[in-house]
């Protein structure tokens with residue numbers, strides 16, 4: 355593979371519950387790239403009660419977005435610490451201001467847009483369980499853990515995200531429509547965005563795989 359020679363600087367976009375987290379894990383597993391999930395990072399800080407965690411908790415609880423300056427500082431630091439320069443950003447950028455900031459420091463080479471109907475998303479989030487320390491995601495009836503309620507790797511208990519409650523999910527979808535959809539247009543104009551439309555992760559994964567391979 356050419357993975358070691360060419361830098362892979364990618365962004366994955368998708369509504370809450372679109373499956374972008376699951377798709378990211380598959381990309382990371384198959385190709386030699388670092389996964390940077392803004393949501394996982396924030397939840398880690400909240401769980402560990404860091405200063406940043408305390409600052410951002412209320413935004414996650416309400417389904418609103420964390421201020422741009424905070425997110426840009428957090429993600430720039432993460433990217434700087436990556437040695438092989440191959441990364442996949444998941445959950446960032448989420449606003450045009452974040453996309454502009456990223457483009458200035460670390461230009462993006464490809465953007466994967468996961469496009470799933472809202473009706474599918476709402477059903478999916480209801481059945482979602484996560485292992486908080488690792489960010490591993492399970493879906494009841496589709497991607498079940500081997501032992502109900504337990505993480506496959508560590509055996510630790512799974513939990514539901516507090517922001518997966520229906521009224522908070524609505525707020526997250528509204529934030530997505532008003533603030534993140536413009537990011538799609540931002541990358542479209544630069545001809546680096548490709549959309550993958552479907553109802554299930556398995557139905558769009560083969561095309562994403564081919565597309566990602568072309569860029570390595």
Ligand code: ATP
Pocket residue numbers: 368369370371372373374375392393394396413414417418419420421425444445446447448449452517526
């Ligand atoms: P899913 O995990 O289902 O794809 P999501 O995209 O809403 O859903 P995360 O990316 O984990 O979930 O984000 C969870 C929350 O973290 C957001 O609702 C927001 O409050 C905060 N957040 C994460 N990334 C950003 C960002 N780039 N800018 C602002 N807030 C963010």
